[in-house]
Amino acid sequence: MKLLLVGNPNAGKSTLYNRLTGGHARVGNWHGVTVGALEGRVKLAGRQVTVVDLPGIYTPQGRSMEERLTRAYLDENPTAAVLFVAECASLPRTLPLLFALCKGRKTALVLTKRRAFERRGGRVDGAALARRLCCPVFFAEGKKRDLLQDAGRVFSAQPLAERNISMDGVWAGEREALGRLDALLMNGAFALPFFALLLAAAFYVTFAPGCLGDLLKGAIEHLFVDVLGGCAAAIPSVVLRSFVIDALLAGLGTVLGFLPQIALLFFFLIVLEESGFLSRLAALTDGVFAKVGLNGRAVFSLVMGFGCTAAAILSTRGLDDRRVQRRTILCLPYISCSAKLPVYLTLAASFFENPFFAVLLLYALGVGIALLVAVFTSRGPRAPFLLELAPLQVPKADFVLKALLFQIRQFIIKTATVILVFFAASWLLSGFGWDFRPCDVEDSMLASVCTGLKWLFAPVGMGDWRIAYAALSGLIAKENVAGTIAMFYGAFPYGSASAFALAVFVLTCSPCVSAVAASARELGAKRAVLYAALQTLTALLACYLAYFLWTGGLVYALLLCLPVALFLLLRSRHESVCRKRGHKTLRIHR
């Protein structure tokens, strides 16, 4: 006995097939047509039945090869029962197909995607529809036991007769017009300022003195410095006491102190993503992003970059245009991730009384630089913009909590592994000489290896190898910078100009190794390493430029801009030569 699943493509036939048969199937070629029908066995109404999942069909005649197979299969199996699968939303237009294909057969109508249809304001009365059609009607979204029972009713149904039925009282279409909130969030004049306000509010709650993030950070600092520090002071062994106080409490403790603020940031990002607002934002910003060579879909990755650069780089896989993906990956390191937050907050007190404004400035600077990079690397046409808008919803509390706990766990694991190992190694190398005896930091192993680095930041008033070491430790994990400064100095020892310059260096430097690895997965190892090296070099130049601008050294700043201006001039000249001579020259130049 055969039961055929028939309906429009994407109506849910295969999903129903898998639910009925458990997904155990064999593909059978039929009548020499290359496209096959899926067959599986199931027990329905006390008998073994072969369920056949046929390709979707739009019209009774069938134009494509798959549709012709379905038509031919139906013609060759006149006694087979049919489960006609239709989406609730498109019921009125699929009923004529139901009668055209199933007239005279034992048929049941299976309605799919009911929940989504009702959520959009649609209504369908299955029982009333069954009375009008004089055949069983049921929904595919029930429990498996009920589904099997309902599907078995088709064998006791009367053959379907063609009827002229009215949908009044039986089916009401979904709300076609936009809901009020949706209409507001698709209006650029409202939605963009609303998003900016949301972001500012999120930052304020997280960073502003006296707000939730700051209070929680203070509580953790009190725990580490006063409580645990007091306990550590009682350790009898000098070496162990130094390790606990300098490496663990100072270094690791500084990083862990920022956990509440990082958690708050992730909370806002998760809620933003789950609410469905981001997809509307992507559509609204597509025009702006198009001008800089990106597209609106890149907004997902860019917003995710505020959380974690590595995850944001991996999310660029969703971009269908390879060039836009590459450009987005180039921009992402300049979006300040949560790991840079400890560094900003450590340095912010030196150049701004209110750390909220300092952090806001650095975040805004990062976004501006990211867009500039997109402009400079913009070339060629981009793929057309196409995006499915996620439904607007209040994020489920349990989902948000689960996602947030995952991020917190990832942060703690990273701190307890990579960062702990780094601080332990730094403490050892900076506290002991080559003979492994305790010594002053200037006579340590680390000093002898890194003393040459002191020239790196000398132009910005920080001629100390320890600062250079701290800055470059961010290449492993950005959190290391803040912890290393705390380990060597306690508080940042230089003035506002140097603090700002170092913050700019951290902002514009190559991302951490995890992000470079993610970049290598998407772009290839050579390109990822090249980008990382170029970003570190330009970060150094940006650091010097920031310092000269802050201290009023305009002449030095202009001299620094000369190589960049020269590079841009040569590049545009090269491009105009290529344009005049055509593609051949472009290939030769490469």
Add this chain to the structure above:
Amino acid sequence: MCMTLSETKRGARVAVARVMAERSLADRLCVLGIRTGAMLFVLKVSARKKVWYVRTPAAMVALGAELARAIEVTA
């Protein structure tokens, strides 16, 4: 009367006559419910006619102007 989706206005209810896009893009549009014969409802057109928001049988979709010009529809 045949026209492209880019010529429709907010509130228009149209049927897709033809999708003039390369295979991979046409497949994506099909998955989102934009295929020959599908009914579309134009929810909104952005102020500078850069993005068309349409409701398809499968989803709510935002399309750029270039794509809207590649979809032929009938009223």
